[in-house]
Each structure stands twice: as C-alpha cells, then as structure tokens.
Amino acid sequence: MIHLVIGGSGSGKSAYAERFALACRRNDRKLFYLATMAPIGREAERRIERHRKMREGLGFETIEMQRSIGDLADSNDIKGSVILLESLSDLLANELFEPDGSMNDTDTVGTRIFSEIMKLDEETEDIIIVSDDIFRDGIGYTGETDRYMEILGKIHIWIAEASETVTEVICGIPRARKGGMK
Numbered sequence: 425m426i427h428l429v430i431g432g433s434g435s436g437k438s439a440y441a442e443r444f445a446l447a448c449r450r451n452d453r454k455l456f457y458l459a460t461m462a463p464i465g466r467e468a469e470r471r472i473e474r475h476r477k478m479r480e481g482l483g484f485e486t487i488e489m490q491r492s493i494g495d496l497a498d499s500n501d502i503k504g505s506v507i508l509l510e511s512l513s514d515l516l517a518n519e520l521f522e523p524d525g526s527m528n529d530t531d532t533v534g535t536r537i538f539s540e541i542m543k544l545d546e547e548t549e550d551i552i553i554v555s556d557d558i559f560r561d562g563i564g565y566t567g568e569t570d571r572y573m574e575i576l577g578k579i580h581i582w583i584a585e586a587s588e589t590v591t592e593v594i595c596g597i598p599r600a601r602k603g604g605m606k
Contacts, residue, residue, distance in 0.1 A: 428555065428590045440593045444591075450549075453549055460489065493541070497546065506551075530571050590602035
C-alpha cells in the first residue's frame with residue numbers, strides 16, 4: 425500500500441512518516457529508509473546527518489539512492505518490506521536536473537518516477553512517501569522552478585490517487601486528507 429505524507433519545511437513530516445512506517449511494520453518485516461537527498465553542500469549534509477540521528481536505533485536499513493529508484497524492485501531484499509521514501513521532492517530534483525544545472529526531459533520524468541514508485545509498491549507491503557508542500561508561498565515562479573513545481577504537483581496527484589492514505593503534517597500535527605491514520 426502507498427501512503428503519502430506531505431508538509432512544509434520543518435513541519436514534522438519526517439518524524440511522523442518514521443512513526444507511521446514503524447506502525448506499518450508487522451511480523452519482523454524489513455524496514456528500509458530510501459534516502460534520496462544528494463549530499464551537495466553543507467546544508468544538505470547537515471540535514472542528512474540530522475535525519476540519520478532522528479532514525480538512529482529505530483531499525484531502519486538505509487538505502488541511499490538519488491535516482492532510478494525502480495531498480496530496487498528487482499532486489500529480493502525489499503519483497504514484503506516497508507519502505508520510507510524520503511523524499512519525493514529531492515528525487516524529482518535529482519532526476520530533473522543534472523549536476524551542471526541542465527534540465528533533463530521534462531515530459532517524461534514525472535511519469536517515470538510515478539511508474540518506479542508503482543513498481544516498488546508491487547514488491548513491498550507498504551511504501552510511505554514523504555514530499556514537500558511547496559505550493560503555498562503565493563509567489564509566482566517562472567522557467568525551471570515553475571516546471572519543477574508543475575511536475576511535482578502532477579506526481580502528488582497521481583500518488584494521492586493511488587494511495588491508501590494521504591496525510592498532511594502542519595506544525596507537527598498530522599491531518600488525514602485521505603483514509604485514516606495509524
């Protein structure tokens with residue numbers, strides 16, 4: 425089953441998603457943390473380290489994979505497991521932009537990411553997907569930023585439609601937007 429957790433920066437969505445993943449784990453199933461943030465720059469490195477400390481001792485096995493997450497579906501390790509994907513927003517940025525800043529094919533990246541998530545869903549018991557709510561700042565963007573936001577919005581819609589649950593986390597408070605809460 426797919427579960428989508430959305431919230432703004434610093435909303436508490438990651439901590440909630442970790443608790444949710446632990447609640448989904450049954451019968452000693454493996455618990456994976458699929459980390460998609462690329463360690464580029466000091467801020468990213470600090471955030472990665474903070475997230476590592478948050479989940480320390482919780483039983484997560486970390487897989488660092490910034491692109492092509494569908495490749496995991498071929499691994500016997502993930503069959504029947506619980507995966508926490510952190511985060512869809514970073515995954516899209518990694519797939520959409522090359523290290524030199526150039527953009528990849530924007531017409532296919534969203535559907536490819538969604539297909540890879542669906543492929544993982546077929547092999548796992550639960551997949552909890554964390555993503556950023558970047559749509560409420562009231563600022564109009566142009567160019568590459570606007571295109572990124574458009575694609576992320578489409579992926580959110582597709583995943584929400586396929587999800588058993590959708591939860592928005594605001595100031596650490598989870599709000600069910602679809603389905604119930606664990």
